[in-house]
Amino acid sequence: METYVLGDIHGAYRALRQVLERSPFRPGLDRLIHLGDVADGWPETPECVELLLRIPNSIWLQGNHDWWVAEWMATELPLERAYRIWLRQGGEATYMAYQRGPKEQIKKHFQAFFAKQRPYFEDENRNLYVHGGYDPTISIAKQEPFDLIWNRDLWRYGQEAHHYTECFIGHTPTWPASTLPCQRANVWNLDQGAGYSGRLSLMNVRTKEFVQSDAVPELYPGVKGR
Template sequence: METYVLGDIHGAARALEQVLARSPFRPGTDRLIHLGDVADGWPDTPACVERLLGIPNSIWLQGNHDWWAAEWLATELPLEDVNPNWYQQGGRATFAAYQQVPPEQRRWHLRDFFGQQRPYFEDDGRLYVHAGYEPSQPIAAQDPYNLIWTRELWRGHQTATAYAECFIGHTPTWPASPVPCQRHNVWNLDQGAGYGGRLTLLNVRTKAFVQSDPVPGLYPGVKGR
């Protein structure tokens, strides 16, 4: 079994299909770890959730945009009452997309996908977390809010102490770097798929990776985040 780690999708189902097709990833045999932010930006968040739900042996981490999307799905507030920060930062597309699916499907996604996302995952000396963490404190003692929002681990060029490697998303490396980036023992897999960049899928052991085409080209005439 190989382990593959997937960066921030942001509603780009066409990019997700590309990386799965281009990678040697074997559904049902290999393990897939998604670093969070399946939601918000491009118009296909429900399709992304459906695709990930259909992949056996998957682990889903919670991103800040997933937290926002789940908060809305739990209430289904009308447009005039939704969180304006969420709506303006990509939630508009998620809101619109979920208007097109039956209520039972929205409830299923909330329960079986967003409700199953983890704040972090540890395995074989490696840490997987959406945004980062404070290396001076045990991961289990940290505020889950910081795990989906902090940028200090990456921007501060910190080392993920107590781990052989750490894999994160959240802070795009695009456009400065269009490919996965490593600082010390921290790997960043957010290559800007929510904006003008690409989606990345990486083999944890070998560090071989595949990427989608630049996402705007997959959605001509559609504005992302």
């Protein structure tokens, strides 16, 4: 079994399909770890969720955008009453996508996907996977899940992920400075700006070989992302 790690998708279903088709990833044999933020930006969040639900042996981490979506799904507030910051940060595309689908899809995706996302994951090789980051001076088990989806300090300050072999994060786009997966100390950043004008990345954790989608705006001509 190989382990693959997937960056922030932000509703870009066409990019998700591309990286899975371009990668040697073997559904049902290999493990897929998604670093969070499946939602918000491009118009196909429900399709992304449906595809991830069909992949066996998958681990889904919660991103800050996923947290917003889960909060909305739990209440199903109308557009005018939803979090304004969420709507401004790509949430309106997610909201409208779910309005186009069957009403029962909201409850299904909340229960089967968003409610089952993890705050972090530690694998058998002492690798850590977390959406935003964490305070490396404190045991991650003692940290608030909300901080793990928002923290940017690990990447911003080039900190080492203490007590881990490697750490894999998303949340803080490397785009436009770099459209490739980037490493600082023992931390890998897999957010290459797919929510904006960058690309989606899928990496083999052991070999560091990776594939990427086309620049996402090319996959959605005439559509505005985040």
